[in-house]
Amino acid sequence: MSDVDRTKKVFVLDTNVILHDSKCLYSFQEHDIVIPITVLEELDDFKKGHSDINYQARAFLRSLDDLTGDVLNEIGASLGQGNGSVRIEWQHSKDPRLDNTFLTDSPDHRILAAALRQTDNYPDRQVILVSKDTNIRMKAKAFGLVAQDYTRDKVESIDKLYTGKRRLEISDTDMERFYANGQNVPTEELSPIEDLVPNENLILRSGSKSVLARFNSDEDRFERVDKTRCYGIMPRNAEQSFALHALMDMDTKLVTLAGKAGTGKTLLALAAALQCRSDYRQILLARPIVPLSNRDIGYLPGDVSAKLDPYMQPLFDNLTVIRHQFDENSQEAQRINKMLELQKLVITPLAYIRGRTLQRTFFIVDEAQNLTPHEIKTIITRAGEGTKIIFTGDIHQIDHPYLDSLSNGLSYLINRMVGQPIYSHITLEKGERSELADLASSLL
Numbered sequence: 001m002s003d004v005d006r007t008k009k010v011f012v013l014d015t016n017v018i019l020h021d022s023k024c025l026y027s028f029q030e031h032d033i034v035i036p037i038t039v040l041e042e043l044d045d046f047k048k049g050h051s052d053i054n055y056q057a058r059a060f061l062r063s064l065d066d067l068t069g070d071v072l073n074e075i076g077a078s079l080g081q082g083n084g085s086v087r088i089e090w091q092h093s094k095d096p097r098l099d100n101t102f103l104t105d106s107p108d109h110r111i112l113a114a115a116l117r118q119t120d121n122y123p124d125r126q127v128i129l130v131s132k133d134t135n136i137r138m139k140a141k142a143f144g145l146v147a148q149d150y151t152r153d154k155v156e157s158i159d160k161l162y163t164g165k166r167r168l169e170i171s172d173t174d175m176e177r178f179y180a181n182g183q184n185v186p187t188e189e190l191s192p193i194e195d196l197v198p199n200e201n202l203i204l205r206s207g208s209k210s211v212l213a214r215f216n217s218d219e220d221r222f223e224r225v226d227k228t229r230c231y232g233i234m235p236r237n238a239e240q241s242f243a244l245h246a247l248m249d250m251d252t253k254l255v256t257l258a259g260k261a262g263t264g265k266t267l268l269a270l271a272a273a274l275q276c277r278s279d280y281r282q283i284l285l286a287r288p289i290v291p292l293s294n295r296d297i298g299y300l301p302g303d304v305s306a307k308l309d310p311y312m313q314p315l316f317d318n319l320t321v322i323r324h325q326f327d328e329n330s331q332e333a334q335r336i337n338k339m340l341e342l343q344k345l346v347i348t349p350l351a352y353i354r355g356r357t358l359q360r361t362f363f364i365v366d367e368a369q370n371l372t373p374h375e376i377k378t379i380i381t382r383a384g385e386g387t388k389i390i391f392t393g394d395i396h397q398i399d400h401p402y403l404d405s406l407s408n409g410l411s412y413l414i415n416r417m418v419g420q421p422i423y424s425h426i427t428l429e430k431g432e433r434s435e436l437a438d439l440a441s442s443l444l
Contacts, residue, residue: 010034010122010126011129012033012036012118012129013035016133017130018043019057020150020372025083027150029082030082032087033076034086034118036088037090038114043061050355071086089118091117097116108139111136112136112140112143112145116143126146128148132403158406158411162418162425163425164200164425168193168202172206174204179211183223187222197419198419198420199246199424214246223245225242235268236264237430243257243268247272247390254423256417256423257392257393257428258426260441262434263432265392266314267318269392270285270322276362277339280388281359283346284363286348286363288349288370315366319347356382359385359387361386362387362388363388363389364392368391368393368410369394371409372400373413374409395408
């Protein structure tokens with residue numbers, strides 16, 4: 001084996017990496033990839049279905065089949081110029097090191113065995129097991145294997161993630177321009193502010209005076225942001241005011257709202273949707289179905305509607321909060337009931353949106369932190385003319401077994417969309433649900 005060959009690493013892929021990103025084969029540069037036969041067996045179980053993981057399984061198997069070269073021989077099939085090769089580790093023999101440690105046989109243990117075989121076959125090369133499963137990574141390290149998470153679509157750091165807002169001190173002269181000019185101030189009339197991002201929100205202070213503003217890059221000016229009641233909901237802090245401003249702006253087609261429970265993310269998005277209802281054909285509220293405690297939805301009693309109700313209830317709760325801002329017989333409250341009846345306002349599981357093209361739709365996706373980057377992309381590409389999409393979520397509260405605060409779709413979206421003129425983001429920090437809820441979010 002040449003010196004060049006010894007510098008190339010061998011990456012052994014777990015099934016969950018492929019289900020996360022069907023194009024993962026092209027993420028390892030010049031290094032070689034090994035797919036244990038157990039992975040193909042598991043992918044076979046995911047071929048049928050309409051969820052994202054079913055799509056990923058089918059797409060990966062097609063791409064593997066399209067490769068020129070024999071993926072079953074030791075050399076493998078080339079992945080093209082600048083990339084290494086990929087081959088299937090088809091041996092299924094047990095490893096005595098695993099038999100002496102684990103009481104049962106399982107797909108995870110067979111994948112571990114395949115990785116251990118690579119260290120025996122290529123003693124001069126570094127072998128790395130890549131998995132999004134924390135448990136299998138720990139098991140691999142116990143046997144002396146190098147194990148890593150799949151990080152291609154991870155953000156660098158949560159601390160560096162764009163928050164959508166800044167606090168700045170400005171001069172008394174600049175502050176007076178905001179008060180004198182009303183709603184808009186051209187950037188040329190103010191002292192320079194460095195590193196401005198399109199639609200960035202600013203909390204500007206000068207002594208005892210302060211003003212909220214948003215940078216409009218298209219017109220090179222600052223828009224003053226006021227606290228404005230929106231379908232009965234009054235913003236309670238600067239971040240909520242920024243959020244409503246972005247949600248109500250027709251030119252901003254994509255909005256992300258991040259923050260802990262009780263900061264008002266979904267409530268503000270729904271209030272803005274109702275306020276702007278005449279500009280859209282339909283309001284859609286959706287959220288991914290992520291069963292808790294590994295209990296599948298099939299465990300719940302009743303028909304499909306009854307099974308889904310517990311997952312959709314938080315969205316109905318937010319709608320109830322808005323309805324209670326008005327008298328039961330008021331025009332506003334009756335309008336909500338009529339919109340539900342005529343399906344102008346629809347609350348639905350996210351899976352029911354797949355395959356649709358959404359025209360002139362105000363589309364709110366709740367709990368977006370439980371989506372993969374690929375699912376986020378799939379949703380956004382559903383947008384037709386006149387559609388606005390809002391993603392809300394808490395990147396620190398993730399129920400998906402293979403996602404974390406750095407790899408979830410919401411963090412990925414925020415990181416990639418910064419600087420786009422049709423995109424706006426705000427991180428909501430202060431809980432407004434109740435003093436008790438805010439205390440619990442901070443301390444527990």
